Amino acid sequence: MGIVLYNQRTQKVLAGExxxxxHFLKRLKGLMFTKKFPECGGLIIEPxxxxxTFFMRYSLDVILLDKESHVLYKAIGMPPNKMTPYFRQSxxxxxxxxxxxxxxxxxxxDELLFWF
Numbered sequence: 001m002g003i004v005l006y007n008q009r010t011q012k013v014l015a016g017e018x019x020x021x022x023h024f025l026k027r028l029k030g031l032m033f034t035k036k037f038p039e040c041g042g043l044i045i046e047p048x049x050x051x052x053t054f055f056m057r058y059s060l061d062v063i064l065l066d067k068e069s070h071v072l073y074k075a076i077g078m079p080p081n082k083m084t085p086y087f088r089q090s091x092x093x094x095x096x097x098x099x100x101x102x103x104x105x106x107x108x109x110d111e112l113l114f115w116f
Contacts, residue, residue: 001113002016002017002018002019002040002041003016003017003018003020003044003115003116004016004017004018004020004064004114004115005018005041005042005094005111005112005113005114005115006112006113006114006115007104007105007106007111007112007113008110008111008112008113009034009107009110010104010105010110011075012104012105014096014100014101014104014106015041015042015070015096016041017040017041017042017099018041018042018043018044018114019038019040019042019043019044019046020043020046021043021044021045021046022044022045022046022047024077027045027046027047027048027055029100030043030045030051030059030095030096030111031043031056031060032054032055033054033055033056034056034057035057036057036058037058037060037097039045039100040102041096042094042095042096042097043094043095044083044092044093044094044114045092045094046091046092046093047091047092048064048091048092048093049063049064049086049087049088049090050064050083050084050085050086050087050091050093050097051064051083051093051095052082052084052086052092053078053079053080053081053082053083053084054080055080056080056081056082057080058080058098059077059078059079059080059098059099060075060077060095060096060097060098061074061076061077061078061095061096061097061098061099061100061101062075062078062084062093062094063076063093063094063096063101063106063112064084064087064090064092064093065090065091065092065093065094065112066089066090066091066092067089068111069092069112069113069114070108070109070110071106071107071108071111071112071113072089072090072108073087073090073108074101074102074106074108076098076099076100076102077098078085079100083104084102094112098103
């Protein structure tokens with residue numbers, strides 16, 4: 001069973017079945033060179049101060065979080081060959097299938113919890 005991402009403020013689940021990339025090579029590769037989003041709810045990259053979509057064929061939704069899991073930044077439908085801003089205080093990046101966040105109420109400062 002994967003990790004579930006939950007918004008403390010709205011008390012709603014944002015995504016389930018998340019995988020974690022916390023080793024250097026897994027963080028480096030991320031979702032690059034994949035033809036479609038994998039059969040999981042998303043990818044947590046830790047540590048991470050920003051992400052890119054170079055060498056990707058589809059868009060992503062991205063959330064950057066600090067060490068206390070507060071939202072610093074979100075991108076909806078980030079297309080291939082783009083980069084998020086760099087956030088020195090960011091510790092986690094959550095990559096979700098493009099469009100996942102369209103129906104979610106997420107604001108900077110929201111605390112997102114990871115359930116194992």
